[in-house]
Amino acid sequence: MGDTSPSSDGTNIEGESPQVEPTVETDEATITDDAELERTIGLTGGLAIGIGTMIGAGIFVFPGLAAGNAGPAASLSFAIGAVVALLVALPASELATAMPKSGGGYYFISRGLGTLAGAVVGLSLWFGLVFATAFYLVGFGFYAVDTLAELGITVGNELVIPIAVLFGAGFTVLNVTGTENAAKLQNGIVALLLSILVVFLGYGGLDAAGIVGEPSAPEQFAPFGTMPILTTAALVFTSYLGFAQVATVAGEMKDPGRNLPLAMVGSVLIVGVLYVVTIFVATSALGSERLAGLGETAMVEVGRHYLGAAGAFAIVFGGLLATMSSANASILSTSRSIYAVSRDALLPKRASRINLRYGTPHVALGMAGGPILVLTATGQVELLAEVASFLHLIMYGLICVALIALRRNEPDWYDPDFRVPGYPIVPALGALASFALIGFMQPASQLIGVAIMIVTAGWYFYYARDVTLKGKL
Secondary structure (H helix, E strand, O other): OEEOOOOOEOOOOOOOOOOOOOOEEOOOEEEOOOOEEEOOEOHHHHHHHHHHHHOOHHHHHHHHHHHHHHHHHHHHHHHHHHHHHHHHHHHHHHHHHHOOOOOHHHHHHHHHHOHHHHHHHHHHHHHHHHHHHHHHHHHHHHHHHHHHHHOOOOOOHHHHHHHHHHHHHHHHHHHHOOHHHHHHHHHHHHHHHHHHHHHHHHHHHHHHOOOOOOOOOOOOOOOOOOHHHHHHHHHHHHHHOOHHHHHHHHHHEOOHHHHHHHHHHHHHHHHHHHHHHHHHHHHHHHOHHHHHHHHHHHHHHHHHHHHHHHHHHHHHHHHHHHHHHHHHHHHHHHHHHHHHHHHOOOOOHHHHOOOOOOOOOHHHHHHHHHHHHHHHOOOOHHHHHHHHHHHHHHHHHHHHHHHHHHHHHOOOOOOOOOOOOOOOHHHHHHHHHHHHHHOOOOHHHHHHHHHHHHHHHHHHHHHOOOOEOOOOO
16 A cells, blocks of 8 residues: 655646545555545456547548558558557556556656646647547547448438538537446447457458358458558547556556556557458458548448448448447547546636536536537548557657656655566667657648647647646656
8 A cells, every 4th residue: 555646736827736546456446535536447357448448430441441551561560560559558547556547648648758748738738639539520420321221211411510520529429428327338439349340350251261152362462652651540549549548547447467457458459450350351341442432431331342232331331330339439538637637726727527427527527518519520530540540659659758867866655566577678679760750740630730749839838837746756
C-alpha cells in the first residue's frame, strides 16, 4: 500500500489551482478522496476495452482508401502501424501502473515532462479526439446510406453528412444521460462485431488462399513503390488510437502489473492481425484499383463477392456498428480528457462540472460534441483521420520521452508494478517511430496539427503559466 501522488500547485488566470487527489493503492482497490475504485477488471475486460475502441471504423472505412494509395501492400501499412502502437503500449503500461489516473497519456506527460508539455498534449488530445470522432461519424453516414440501399431504399450520398451530424448529436446526448448506457451499448456492439468479422475473414481468407472457391489472380504487391506504404501507414494509424484507453482504467484492474501490459499489447496484436487479414481478403476479392473506386464502403462489395447479398448485408451492418462504436467511445474519451485538463486548472473549473442528475461531465461533453458536429459537416475523411493521427502520435512520442525522464530521475512516488523490457531502447524507438510517422502525412494535416499545438501552447501561457503539475523529479 502506498501514496502515488506527484505534486501540483500554482493558480491559473482565474485563481483556480489543480485539484490534488492523494491516491492509495491496495490489491483490492484504488482509494482517492472522491471514490474507491474496486479492482474488478481482469485481462479479458482490459482486452475488450482495447479491442472495442480500435476494431471500429478503420476496418470498414479504410480498405478502399488504403488499397487505392498502396495496393495490396496496404496490409504492410497496417502492420507498420501495429509495430508503432506496440512500441508505445509498453511504456504506457509502465506509466499507467505507476500513475493509475483517468487522463491517461495527458497525466503521464504533465507529471513527467511538466505543465507546458502536459497542456499542449492535453488540449491537443481534445482536438485529436474531436477529429477522430468526426472521421468515424462521416464513415457512419456512408454506411447508413449503404444500409438503406441494401434494404431497397435508394438515397443519394448528399444525405451522408446530415445523417452523420444527426447521430453525432444523438451519441453526445446518450453520453450525457450516463456512462452505463454508453458502456452497455459498447460491449454489445463489440461482441456482435467480432462475430461478424471472424466468420467473414475466416471464409474470405480460405477463398483468397484458393482452399475454397476459385483462386484469385495474383496482383503486384507494391505497385506504387515504397513511399505510399509509409504514407498509408500514417493515414491508417487512426485505427490504432484505442489501445491507450486501457491505461485509463489502471486503477480498476486486478493485478495491473501483469494484466495491464498484456491487455494493451494483446489488443494491438489482435486488432493488427485482423486489419492485415482484412486488406489481404479485400484485395484478393476485387483488386486494389476497384477497391479504390468504391471508396469508404468498399468492404460491402467485398462481402457481396464472397457471400452474396447476405455477405453484403453483414458487412453493411458490421460497418454501421463499427463506426457507431468508434464514435461513441471517442465522444466518451474526449469528454474525459477535457475533464482531466480542467481538474488541473488548465481550463476553467466549470468544464469539469458533473451533472447532478446523471453523474456525467455534461459541460465537457458539450465542449466535445459541438466541435465534433462542425468538423463532421466538412466530410473530409482522409484529412480528419490524419489530423487525429498527428495529434495522437505527438502524445505517444512524448509518453515514451516521459518514461525516459522519470526512469532517469526515479522520484520517490514513482513505483510502477510493471517495467518496460529492453529499456531504454524500446521507449526510444517508440518516440522515434511516432515522430517519424508524422513526416509521411500530407502537408495539410501537418499544418493543421502544428497550428493546433501552437494555439494550445498560447492558451497555456495566457491562462495557466503559473500552474505547476510536474512531479518532483
